[in-house]
Amino acid sequence: MMSSRNTATSQPDLESVMNDIDRVTLYRILSAFEEKGIIHKVFDLNGTANYALCTSNCDEGHHHDEHLHFNCTQCKNVYCLNDLQLPAINLPVGFVPQAFTLYATGLCPKCSKKAVKQ
Ligand SMILES: [Zn+2]
Ligand SMILES: [Zn+2]
Structure with missing residues (x-):
């Protein structure tokens, strides 16, 4: 059950864990992982x-795991609600979505x- 409620880790937290590498390096690693469909970025309330x-069905350059993110106003955790099926969003003609958040x-x-x- 926990897999459907994995929490996101904030960039400051990552920075404190990986104190051996500088911010620029960390940022590069994170964007590379994001491009490869390994991780995704979520912004919290701040x-x-x-x-x-990401769930397993993401591949390079394409994230297929669009899902609802839940920001807890109390503990400030960001939850990935992977199990929720999002309704299909049909954008007006001419709009080409790259990601839904x-x-x-x-x-x-x-x-x-x-x-x-x-
Ligand atoms: Zn909470
Ligand atoms: Zn997520």
Whole structure:
């Protein structure tokens, strides 16, 4: 069940984990991974870049795992809701989408439980 709720890791967190490499190198690695369909970028409520692993059906240059991202306003975690089927979005003629980014904000299961107890 956890696989459907993997959280994204923020860029500052990645930076602190990989303190041996500089920001520019990290940024290059992240964009290369993103291009190869290994990870995808999500912005959290503060506009900080977060990175999450893609599901297996992404390939180079094409992300096929568009899914809803849930920003928890309490713990600030960004969740990938991979299991949610997004409705087909038909753009007007002439618009060529490269990516769809869908966000929801609110309380994650962990935080909503706490909110009930209070
Ligand atoms: Zn939360
Ligand atoms: Zn995601």
